[in-house]
Amino acid sequence: MNVTELLRLLQAEHDETAARADYLREQIERLTGALAEVEARLAEIVTTGKVIDGLTLPDHEPAPAETATVYQQIVTAFNEHPGQVFRVRDLHELLGLPADEPSINLTRSRLGRLVRQGLLDQPGRGRYQKRT
Incomplete structure (x- = not known):
């Protein structure tokens, strides 16, 4: 086997691997959006539940609120x-x-993920807001 044939085989393997990587990136993008x-x-459902609980009449016992995940609390805020x-x-102060x-570092990481998912914008370093 000569060098030219080795380079051709290597290029073919590179092309197949690159195509597979592109396919996987597209899947990740679709799943991230979903x-x-x-x-x-x-988060909207949790907020709606809180609103409904707040509207219950005083003589009714409100349903116990389920603990929202930190992601849900952040998105709701x-x-x-x-x-x-x-x-x-x-x-952190707002959410208690x-x-x-x-x-703080864990929340910073979560906010970065929400930015990458398209839910939040980062208008400046260390600043986050809802994407409009």
């Missing part, structure tokens, strides 16, 4: 304040989350 839509809808720009620490550094 996940963002479902998470936003879930941005939905309730669509024009506001939040810093991570401000968001711990203000220790590991918690």
Whole structure:
């Protein structure tokens, strides 16, 4: 087998692998978009449940609220304040989350994911707001 044939085989394998990578990237993009839509809808449902619980008459015992995930709490906060720009620490204060550094970093990571999913914008370093 000569060098030319080895290079041709290597190029063929490269092309197949690159095509597979492109296909997987497209799948990830579709799934990421679908996940963002479902998470936003879930946050809307949680918010609706809270509104309905707030409208119950005093003589009725309100249904126990399920604990929302932190992602749901974050999305709900941005939905309730669509024009506001939040810093991570401000968001923690609003949501009553711990203000220790590991918690702040975890929320920063979550916000980055929501930006990549298209739910939030990052108008400046360390600032986040609902995408309009």
